[in-house]
Amino acid sequence: MNISRIIFLIGRGNGSKRGILQRSQGFTLLEIMVAVAIIAIAFTSVLKLHSQTVAMNIASNFHVKAPLLARKVMAEWETGMATDGSIQASSDSLDGFPGFTFETNQDTIVFDALYPEKQDDSERQLVEIACTILYNHGEYQYTAKTLKFISQ
Numbered sequence: 001m002n003i004s005r006i007i008f009l010i011g012r013g014n015g016s017k018r019g020i021l022q023r024s025q026g027f028t029l030l031e032i033m034v035a036v037a038i039i040a041i042a043f044t045s046v047l048k049l050h051s052q053t054v055a056m057n058i059a060s061n062f063h064v065k066a067p068l069l070a071r072k073v074m075a076e077w078e079t080g081m082a083t084d085g086s087i088q089a090s091s092d093s094l095d096g097f098p099g100f101t102f103e104t105n106q107d108t109i110v111f112d113a114l115y116p117e118k119q120d121d122s123e124r125q126l127v128e129i130a131c132t133i134l135y136n137h138g139e140y141q142y143t144a145k146t147l148k149f150i151s152q
Helices: 003-013 029-083
Strands: 091-093 100-109 124-135 140-151
Touching: 029 100, 029 124, 029 140
Parallel strands: none
Antiparallel strands: 091 100, 100 124, 124 140
């Protein structure tokens, strides 16, 4: 007996006139809808996971670059003060780093209040320099502060 004869006999055993191979011609609409729903749920969770990964990548990129850019801005501020006594712009964008901007703020700290016995040291000032690095229009923010003595 060959295999096609066995399949035909099995198919006839349940009362149908067609064989097993002829009965299954495709999927029902319900089976297709269930499969599409399962794929949609899986795709939605993968898409959410991907968006969270992108957001973490952006935040990580900012937290790596911001301290270095703040030190660069403060070093340029010091260089400007040392060479010609000029103060750098207090707010600007950073060349080569799209989306990053900075703001600087300097406050003179009263030196006499710290050391009253050194009243004659009027040629130097103690300055607090605060540099804030902003990314994506202020969505991410990093502030670094330092104290420097500068000559007048």
